[in-house]
Structure formats: structure tokens, C-alpha cells
């Protein structure tokens with residue numbers, strides 16, 4: 001099976017190479033086994049040496065003891081022969097030859113041991129011989145040896161005996177079982193042996209001289225048992241088998257360890273990746289066992305609550321980051337979560353940082369399942385809501401400020417309209433007053449009281465007119481502040497400001513912007529206000545609509561390239577046939593809390609840009625508001641301004 005390739009490693013996550021010693025660890029059992037085997041072999045060898053030495057010592061001691069016994073035996077026979085010689089001598093010099101046979105000692109010797117007894121006179125002539133007849137009749141197989149004893153009368157007694165018989169009689173049975181016992185002459189020729197002649201063949205032997213009992217004779221003991229060589233026999237075969245087995249096991253161990261090493265390397269890489277990912281998460285993670293004990297927290301969570309991960313791991317509720325005053329409530333929630341009833345969409349909680357600061361978190365709980373699919377606890381992801389809350393708060397304030405500005409603008413428009421509407425009656429009052437006063441002057445005696453009253457009336461009317469004029473001047477919208485303006489960005493900005501409001505109303509806004517729109521020169525803030533007003537109106541119109549609520553805001557360039565156009569279309573109830581004039585009439589509103597000034601202001605702004613504002617019912621239902629602005633307005637306006 002091909003070895004699986006190592007997983008790819010990111011250079012930043014490269015692991016330090018493992019020490020050589022650890023990499024070669026698989027060979028350790030083999031080495032130890034070889035040391036053990038060497039020890040066993042040495043022990044076997046030493047044991048063999050000890051056995052050999054023991055056998056040698058026993059051999060030497062047995063040889064000495066046997067030699068002593070054999071020599072003593074020969075000595076005894078020699079003494080007996082000497083006794084025979086002495087008796088012969090006692091019979092006198094002329095003892096006849098048959099006298100030899102009558103000697104009991106001679107008969108005893110022959111009976112026991114001797115093959116023959118020969119009497120030779122001083123001239124070496126045979127005097128008598130026992131037994132009578134040729135020697136060969138009693139000599140038997142094998143070589144023979146002889147003993148001699150001199151006679152005082154001259155001559156010699158010679159007794160022949162069989163060394164083989166001597167050995168048979170002298171060597172005890174237990175020694176004969178242990179050794180081959182041989183008698184050798186000085187030329188290594190075998191004189192007698194307890195066994196058939198066998199080669200020594202590495203057996204231990206010991207040779208000892210038999211002198212003086214047997215001149216030129218040697219006694220040799222050859223051990224029958226051969227001490228087996230240390231490398232022969234079962235132990236060495238077992239050791240060899242053991243080494244082969246260990247070698248095979250080591251091979252398997254090596255493969256296994258390589259596999260484990262690869263798995264470990266892969267695991268360490270994966271762990272490093274996971275650690276890096278966990279550390280880079282902005283979401284806090286915590287794992288708890290089924291008792292609610294924290295078994296893991298990531299760095300983000302630890303930082304969130306101001307503790308070190310090791311300070312948190314192992315803790316049971318109540319946790320140190322629970323606010324002291326709401327332990328009971330949090331404990332209830334904890335028990336609910338442990339029972340697996342945590343809301344799937346998460347829940348909000350308030351935690352306490354180590355420094356005492358409280359902060360809001362969003363917690364999502366999920367079951368923690370091990371590799372065998374057993375539910376072993378809960379994994380929680382925790383989002384710190386502080387930043388989000390801050391942004392929401394800022395957005396809310398911005399919206400409020402915008403609404404406030406909108407109301408102020410509207411109020412200004414109302415006041416401006418009022419001023420415009422009041423101007424005429426005040427002018428009329430002043431004119432009538434002037435006419436009446438002229439008529440009164442023509443009278444011969446005008447009533448001074450009436451005249452004063454009329455003068456006062458005129459003054460008050462003029463004063464009221466001046467006040468109205470001043471208010472009008474003060475509240476009249478500022479003139480457009482013209483500057484290069486990217487309409488698409490203006491539309492996107494306006495829609496973005498209403499994003500939350502529209503989300504709440506569940507209205508979907510689709511932008512269809514012409515990317516090739518030229519940059520025009522306009523007051524971006526005012527145009528944005530128009531867009532906001534139109535989109536907000538469309539949102540209000542859709543509020544009661546069931547089903548899909550959609551607003552499409554688009555931009556386009558006219559065919560001749562001289563005008564840009566913004567459309568705001570909705571799929572609401574439409575305008576019910578009302579035209580732009582009716583809709584833009586001051587204070588026209590169908591809403592309960594509507595002021596009815598929004599569209600009027602929009603038209604004023606567009607017209608101030610020399611554009612056209614229009615509204616119709618869209619062909620497929622809903623309302624369509626359109627504003628068209630000249631592309632080159634700015635050039636003419638600016639050049640006029642520059643010239644001024």
C-alpha cells in the first residue's frame with residue numbers, strides 16, 4: 001500500500017523537525033534484543049567453558065584415583081610373586097621344578113590374575129612353567145604384560161598377566177560408564193582398553209604415567225560424554241528464532257511508527273491551523289461538558305471577559321464573568337441551556353469583565369458531539385455586542401438628527417409659505433389704509449382721532465409686513481450650493497440612510513443605476529433629501545401592502561446626453577390619478593400625521609436646479625416619481641457665478 005503523502009504545510013505553520021533520537025526510537029527494541037541475545041550467547045559460552053573445566057577436573061581426579069588403584073593392584077601382584085620367590089628360595093637351592101606348582105601362592109596368583117608363571121634359571125633356561133603347556137592356551141586376546149621377581153638361588157620368576165583383565169577388575173562400573181579407560185605404551189599403542197578402540201573426536205582425555213608399577217605404560221581416561229559446544233543445541237536455535245522474530249516485529253514497528261509519525265505530523269499541522277484560526281476569530285468560543293464545566297475557551301472569549309484561558313477552564317457555574325446581581329436569573333438560563341432548550345437563534349446576555357465593566361453579548365449554543373456521535377456537552381459562540389450597540393446608537397442618533405433637520409426644513413417651508421400667503425393681505429391692508437387716509441385728508445376737517453388711528457393702522461400693517469418679510473428671508477431655503485456630484489453615490493447614500501427603517505417595514509429596495517452616468521454639478525445634500533423623501537414616501541405607501549414590497553430606484557442618462565434622470569418607483573397603491581400639482585400643493589397629505597410639505601419642498605429643490613419634477617401612476621401599478629436635472633446646468637450657472 002503506498003504511504004499517504006504528508007499534508008501540505010503552510011510555511012508559517014512549519015513544525016520543528018523531530019530529534020533524530022526520537023525518529024530512531026523504533027530500533028530500540030531490536031538493539032536491546034541484540035544486547036540481550038549477545039548476553040545469552042556469552043552466558044552459553046561461559047557455561048560451556050565451566051562445563052569443560054568441571055569435566056576436566058573430574059577427569060583428572062578420576063584418572064589419578066584409577067591410576068593409584070591400578071598401581072596398587074600391580075604392586076599387590078608383584079608382592080605375591082615375590083612371596084612365591086621367597087618360598088621357592090626357602091625350599092633350597094635344589095628345589096625341583098614341580099615344587100612351583102605346589103606353592104599355594106603360585107596357585108592363588110594364577111587363579112586371580114596371572115596368565116602364566118615361569119621359572120627361569122640364571123642362565124635363562126626354563127626351569128618350570130605354570131600352567132603346563134603352551135602360553136597361548138591361557139593368554140586370551142590382547143597384549144600381555146609381566147611381573148618378575150629374582151630368586152636368591154639365581155634365576156627369575158616371571159608372571160604374565162593380561163592388562164585388559166587387570167583393567168576390568170580395577171575399573172569400577174560407574175567409572176567405566178563415564179570414561180573409555182585405556183592403557184597405552186610409550187608409542188601410543190593401546191595395550192588394553194575397557195571399550196573398543198574409538199576415536200577421541202574432541203572428547204576430553206587425561207593421560208597419566210603408570211610408572212613404576214607399569215614401566216613405559218600410561219593410563220588414559222577419555223570422557224564418554226562430549227560437552228556440547230555452546231553454539232549447538234536448543235538455546236541457540238531459540239535465540240536465533242527470537243532474533244528473527246524481533247527483527248520482523250521491529251520491521252512492523254518501524255512501519256507503524258512511521259504511520260504514527262505521519263499522523264502526528266498531520267495532527268500537529270491541523271492543530272496549528274486550528275489554533276491560528278481560533279486565535280484570529282472575533283467570535284468567542286467556549287465548550288462545556290454536560291455538567292456545565294468549562295472544558296475549553298478560545299483566546300477571544302478569554303480576552304472578552306479579562307481572564308486567562310487556564311483560569312476559566314475547569315470552572316463550574318457560577319462563572320466569574322456573571323454579574324453579581326443577576327446570578328439567579330443567569331443560573332436559570334444556564335439550566336435551561338443545559339437541558340438543551342437554548343433558543344436556536346441565540347439569546348442576549350450581560351456579562352461582567354474582570355475589571356467590573358458590564359457588556360452585552362449574543363450567545364449561540366449548539367450541541368457538542370464527539371467522534372462516535374455521543375453528545376458530550378455544549379459549544380457556545382459568543383459575540384460581543386458592545387461595538388454593534390455603539391454603531392446602532394450612532395445610527396439612531398443620526399436618523400433622529402436627520403428627522404429633526406427634516407422637520408426644521410419643513411417648518412421653514414411652512415413659515416415661508418405662510419409669509420408668502422400673508423404678504424398679500426398685509427399689502428392690501430396697507431393699500432386700503434393709504435387710500436382711506438388720502439380720502440380723509442381731502443375732508444375739510446378730518447377727525448384727528450380717526451386720522452391717528454389710521455396712521456397707526458398703516459404703521460402696524462407695514463410693521464407686520466416687514467416682520468413677515470424678515471421671517472421669509474430668514475426661513476427661505478438656502479440657495480443650492482453647486483459642486484461636482486455623482487448622482488449614483490447620492491442615491492446609494494440616501495437609500496443607505498433609510499436602510500433600517502425599510503428593513504423594519506420589510507421593504508426591498510432595488511437599485512438600477514447607470515454606471516455611465518456623468519458627474520453633474522448640483523447640491524448633493526439637497527438632491528439626497530429629495531431621494532430620501534421619495535423613498536420614504538414610497539415606503540409609507542407600501543406599509544399596508546400584503547406580499548412583496550418593492551421600491552426600485554434608478555438613474556439614467558437621456559438619449560441626447562443632456563439630462564440625467566432619477567426614477568423612484570414602488571409597487572404600492574399608486575397616486576389614484578392625482579397629478580404633480582395636486583401632490584405638491586402645500587399641506588396636501590393623506591397620512592394621519594402627514595404635514596403635506598415634503599413633495600412641495602422636493603419640487604422647489606429640483607426647480608432651483610432648473611430641473612423638472614413629475615409624478616404619475618406607473619403602468620404596472622404603484623407610483624412613479626421622476627426628477628430630471630440638466631447635465632450642463634452647472635457649467636452655465638458656474639460660469640455665470642464666475643463672471644459675477
Ligand code: ADP
Nearest residue numbers: 537538541589590591594595596597598599623
Ligand atoms: P406627507 O408625506 O407629509 O404626507 P408629502 O408632500 O411628502 O407629505 O406627500 C403628499 C402626499 O402624496 C402623501 O400624503 C401621499 O398621499 C401622496 N404620496 C406621496 N408619495 C406617494 C407614493 N409613492 N404613493 C402614493 N401616494 C404618495
